Amino acid sequence: MAQAQATPARATRAQATRPRNASRRAELVGVASRLFRERGYHGVGMRAIAEAADIQAASLYHHFASKEELLLESIYVVDRDLVVDQLPILEGEGTYRERLERLVRGHVGHIGANRDAWWVAGRELRALSREKLDEVQVYRRRYQHALGDFLAAGTEAGEFACDDPRLSALAVLDMINGPNEWWEPDGRLAIDELAARYAALALRLVGGDAPPRQARKRRSSAR
């Protein structure tokens, strides 16, 4: 691929990095996400993105400093925004079971609502520079650790039964990330339906599906 030599045009770059027309930017990110999804980051050129946006390739550099920035913006839609939306659920109101169910529903719903970005975030991370990669992975790890802590606390409280909460967190995330690989809007299940069912399955996975069986550990709460 071509070079990105350190130019004296620092001013130009700084301006392009600072959002100019925000809605136009979001529009272009959406177009790029779709193409990255269809053909992969390296499989799509700036000229192809530009053509899909009915613009010239060079004009993209008015909004974004580089192709990588276009990718990063796509990925933020998933990794940054998901954590911001979801973490409050774990610290919010309700029983551990209720909160886990809300988390899973929100997670699967987010996949359904941001399909292109999820696809891209799932397989194009390696195209990011180390610096940006680290930034994105901090969000991921925060989400993962928060879920691990939550499952540990829920087990402590007798609502779940996880031998190894950290591993259970990975297993739950592996499962609920799965629909990103196969779910399609015109498939057998609507996304809300799928989210509800996966929530129930996630409860099973962490030993929190109490109703049909009795609790594994002594608990004080009724029912």
Added chain:
Amino acid sequence: MAQAQATPARATRAQATRPRNASRRAELVGVASRLFRERGYHGVGMRAIAEAADIQAASLYHHFASKEELLLESIYVVDRDLVVDQLPILEGEGTYRERLERLVRGHVGHIGANRDAWWVAGRELRALSREKLDEVQVYRRRYQHALGDFLAAGTEAGEFACDDPRLSALAVLDMINGPNEWWEPDGRLAIDELAARYAALALRLVGGDAPPRQARKRRSSAR
């Protein structure tokens, strides 16, 4: 990307397609898998693959008709060989629980043993032509359907408790494919350990984790 115009050199292509030196071929596929994993299919050029194999780019065409064939061979290691190895387990000896456990262990173990190929198969399918893509997806669907049928039969037999065996098959596969995204050889868990734990979690997921709780449906077999 460059063209693949219909050439009159059909003979050359046919010869390259028929395996020549099988072990050399496998070696080159291994090198290609590794690079595809690290940088993505479109992120790696034939010259880079050649250099890693200590060869000239043009020489690769002595063994493979095209770059796509190199990718296809990488993917076969997963999608074709996995199905061939694993399907007999489902039709083999043992209780449903035992067979599911063997399947999960084999699946996770296969990921650990073929990391590069799994990574590539997980995210570079779109680079295949429709024709080859369909071929690969037939294997995937066969695996998925076989697991769905198996879970339905196991539920019928009272060993599992799946409301929707097809969906449970997807959930189990989503979970056990997960380690492909994050497992590393020098991590906290050895692959065999992880395989054993994920097998136990998969049993939970399908309602087949009898020992700590009593069976949900009437069964005759002891314990």
Added chain:
DNA sequence: TCTTGCCTAACGACTGTTAGGGAGGCAGAT
């Protein structure tokens, strides 16, 4: 003599990116 496995050289197309300019709109000065 034929095959295998590699080589050098070249093709045309495409890569990310930059330089530089032009049209239109808006703010402030005259």
Added chain:
DNA sequence: ATCTGCCTCCCTAACAGTCGTTAGGCAAGA
């Protein structure tokens, strides 16, 4: 009310390099 200067958003043209692939040849072994 008009002019001036700046900012936004887009353009054309070009750069140096890389892409997948093919043609043609050469040395070693059967």
